[in-house]
Every structure is written in structure tokens, then in C-alpha cells.
Amino acid sequence: MESGSEKNVEAVMDGSKIRDLVESDEVFNKFVERKFEELDHNRDGKLSPQDLRPALTDIGAALGLPAQGSSPDSDHIYDEVLSEFTHGNSGEVSKSQFKEVLSDILLGMAAGxxxxxxxxxxxxxxxxxxxxxxxxxxxHAISVFSQIESTGTMLDYVESALHNFSVDHGMPPPSDPxxxxxxxxxxxxxxASCLEERNVTQEGFVESLKKVIESIALHLKEDPVIVAHSGNTFDGSSIKRLLSNKYELDKAMETTWxxxxxxxxxxMSKEYLRVAYDIxxxxxxxxxxxxxxxxxxxxxxxxxxxxADEAGSCNEAEFNKLILEILGDIMLQLEGNPVTVSSNAVVNEPEAPTFLPAASNHGESE
Incomplete structure (x- = not known):
């Protein structure tokens, strides 16, 4: 990842610590024991769906999902994770079940x-x-000025302009409260004195913006901000790799079915095709x-x-054909119009959610 100067990288979360945790039987058993005890409030040796809620919250945060209850589109993913723990019923979860599912989830996170x-x-x-x-x-400032649609004061222009600066420029996310x-x-x-001007010119804007950013840089020097940065481009290449690898494709299709x-x-009812997509x-x-x-x-x-959303059902062969068609069409669309996403979140400490081990120190990651 190239955003931010190398010298400003505090840590890298690359999944190596998670893999090390899960692959060490002794360490992982202790980890599971501790997490299970934290969740097992009545100490009966089993976890109810309600007991598992804090775990789901941390897992959702680690996956980059909105908070549970805030989006119907993502809430079904939380339901699926809960279903993995409870094996699709509302019963309680034993420690061995908890360990098995947690291992799968953590290894999936590590791969991501x-x-x-x-x-x-x-x-x-x-x-x-x-x-x-x-x-x-x-x-950059002149380009930003030309794109601002405002009839307000210099303050309005500068406030708007700051949202065009990112961690690539050394600016913490301006949208963060x-x-x-x-x-x-x-x-x-x-x-404030130079931001009251109503007759905003390009030259005046550049000068005022420069003064404000100088003040921001000075503040950051005295009180640095820790930011978690991630980015990804979905361009269909990963789908193409899967479709060209018969062994991995067959394995994924079989597991999903x-x-x-x-x-x-x-x-299978076609209403489960969206669940199949998530798998x-x-x-x-x-x-x-x-x-x-x-x-x-x-x-x-x-x-x-x-x-795919039409009513009906399909057998395994029909299901495989549908999934291949869905993946192929998604690949073509992403190849033509790649989706690039990045996120920058201010954090108090460079720590991972509760269910993740600590981030690797920079230079120790794989």
C-alpha cells in the first residue's frame, strides 16, 4: 500500500498474526478459552445467541460492515455468521463449536x-x-477552486476545499467528526480574519487555503493523528483467476452448494442465491x-x-450454471468499470477489534 510516507507507517495488519494464532494449537486453545469465558456470562459452558452478540459486533467491524441494525443489506451477513455458530438453529453453542467456527472466520479474515x-x-x-x-x-488548489460551487465567503470555499485533501497529502480524513x-x-x-472575505478570487483562495493548511500541519505536529488506511480495487481479476482454476472453482462451488x-x-430455492453469492x-x-x-x-x-431473483428452484447442475453465469457477468462489468474503494478511519490506538490479534509492527509483516 502506497498511501502515506513509509516513515509514518506505525503498523501493518496483514493477517500474519491471525494465522500464527490459529495455527498454534496451544496458543489458539488458550485464546478460545479466554474469549469463551468472556462471553459465557452465566458460566454454564454454553453460549446463547445473545451471548454471541459481542463477538458478532467485533467480527462485523473487522469485515468492514456497518454496525448491526444500521443496514438491512448487511444485517443478513450478521445473521449468517450467527447461523454458522448455531448451525442454523436457535440453540446454544458449545466450546468446540465456538472454536471451529471462530477458526474458520479468523482464517478468512487473515486471507482478506x-x-x-x-x-x-x-x-x-x-x-x-x-x-x-x-x-x-x-x-491542486487551483483545480479544487475551479470545481467549487459556492457564492459564500472565503470560509465556505476553504471548508469545501479541505475535503479534496487526503492521507496521500498528509491530511487526516476531514469528514471524520x-x-x-x-x-x-x-x-x-x-x-478567521482572512476567511471573512466575500469577494473570493482564485489568488486569495490559494493564499487563505495555504494559511489554514499551515495551521493544520502545525497542530498535527503537536498532536499527531493515528489513521487506519485500507484500499482495494475490484476489477474482476480475482474472479478470472478463480474461473481459470478448475480445482479451486470446483471446491468453492461444492462448498457453497x-x-x-x-x-x-x-x-434449492432460488431465494438462497444471494446467500450463495456471499459464501x-x-x-x-x-x-x-x-x-x-x-x-x-x-x-x-x-x-x-x-x-436470479425470480421464484423457482434448481438442482446442483442448474445452480452451478447460474453461479458461473453470475460470476462471469460480474467479472465483465468490473473489467469494464473497476470499483476502487478506500477507507480512512481515525483510531485512538493502532489496535484491532477484540477478536483480532494485535497488528504487526511495521517491518515484521509478511
Missing amino acids: LKRDPIVILRIDGQDLSEFLKGPGFEP WVTSKVIEPALEAN KSLPKDRHER VAPAAGLPPYGAVNQVDEVVNEVFKMVK
Whole structure:
């Protein structure tokens, strides 16, 4: 990952610590024991669905999903994870079941982090100052000015412009409420006198923006901000790799088919095709449905094209044909219009969610 200067990388979460944890029987057994005890409030040796809620919250956060209950599109993923623990019923979960499912989930997370690491950056104002003094600042500022649609004061222009700076420039995410209140607003207040101008010119804008960013850089030097940065491009290449590898493809299809409910004639209702997509998605390098809106739009369009949401049922051969058609069409759409997503979240400490081991120190990751 290239965002942020190498010297500002505090840690890299690349999945190596998670793999080490799961692959060490002694260490993982102790880890499971501790987590199970934390969740088993009544100490009866079993976990109810309610006991598992904190685990689901941490797993969802690690997968980059919205909080449970905030989005119907992603809530079904939480339900599926819970179903994995409870084997599809509302019963309680033993320690051995908990260990088995947790192992699968953590290894899945590790694979995802190996493919798309999360980089913990220390934003200390140095990169921002260097960008400000370099040859790229003024052209960038002029370009931003030309795109701003405002008839307000200089303050309105500068506030809008700050959202066009990112961690690549050394700026913590301006949309983050903490950054707004602790970093941006103090910088704006410190330069209030030059931000009252109503007759906003390009030259005046560039100068005012420069002053505000200088104040932001100074603040960051005194009080650095820790940012978790991740990014990924979905361009269909992972789907193409899966489709060209018969062994991996057959394995993914077989696993998916076995995981789905069937009637006594071994036919599956087509209403489970979206569940099937979520099961096969990791093997195809795709995010779970509900995690990335732009990819969701592609999936919705493809499901409509192949009439996957229509009522009916299918046997295994028909199911395989449908899934291959869905994956192939998603691949073609992403090849033509790749989806690039990145996220920058301010964190107090470079730590992982409860169910993840600590991040690797920079330089120790694989």
C-alpha cells in the first residue's frame, strides 16, 4: 500500500498474526478459552445467541460492515455468521463449536488482510507541510477552486476545499467528526480574519487555503493523528483467476452448494442465491453483499440480468450454471468499470477489534 510516507507507517495488519494464532494449537486453545469465558456470562459452558452478540459486533467491524441494525443489506451477513455458530438453529453453542467456527472466520479474515492489508498511519503534519511547500500544491488548489460551487465567503470555499485533501497529502480524513472538531475547526478559527472575505478570487483562495493548511500541519505536529488506511480495487481479476482454476472453482462451488438448504428432492430455492453469492464471494475476491455499495450495484444488475431473483428452484447442475453465469457477468462489468474503494478511519490506538490479534509492527509483516 502506497498511501502515506513509509516513515509514518506505525503498523501493518496483514493477517500474519491471525494465522500464527490459529495455527498454534496451544496458543489458539488458550485464546478460545479466554474469549469463551468472556462471553459465557452465566458460566454454564454454553453460549446463547445473545451471548454471541459481542463477538458478532467485533467480527462485523473487522469485515468492514456497518454496525448491526444500521443496514438491512448487511444485517443478513450478521445473521449468517450467527447461523454458522448455531448451525442454523436457535440453540446454544458449545466450546468446540465456538472454536471451529471462530477458526474458520479468523482464517478468512487473515486471507482478506493478506490480500488487502490495513496500514496504520501516523499523520504528524510533516507530509502535509512538504506538500504545501512543493510544486504540487498550487496546481491542486487551483483545480479544487475551479470545481467549487459556492457564492459564500472565503470560509465556505476553504471548508469545501479541505475535503479534496487526503492521507496521500498528509491530511487526516476531514469528514471524520473528531478531525473536524479537533483539527480543522481550530485551524479555521485561527485564520478567521482572512476567511471573512466575500469577494473570493482564485489568488486569495490559494493564499487563505495555504494559511489554514499551515495551521493544520502545525497542530498535527503537536498532536499527531493515528489513521487506519485500507484500499482495494475490484476489477474482476480475482474472479478470472478463480474461473481459470478448475480445482479451486470446483471446491468453492461444492462448498457453497453443501452449505445451502435443499428440499427432499435436493433442489434449492432460488431465494438462497444471494446467500450463495456471499459464501462464494471470498473465493472470487469479492466483498460480502452490503459492504461496498458500488459492488452491490453491479451484483444487483447482474442478478436482474440472469433473473436470479425470480421464484423457482434448481438442482446442483442448474445452480452451478447460474453461479458461473453470475460470476462471469460480474467479472465483465468490473473489467469494464473497476470499483476502487478506500477507507480512512481515525483510531485512538493502532489496535484491532477484540477478536483480532494485535497488528504487526511495521517491518515484521509478511
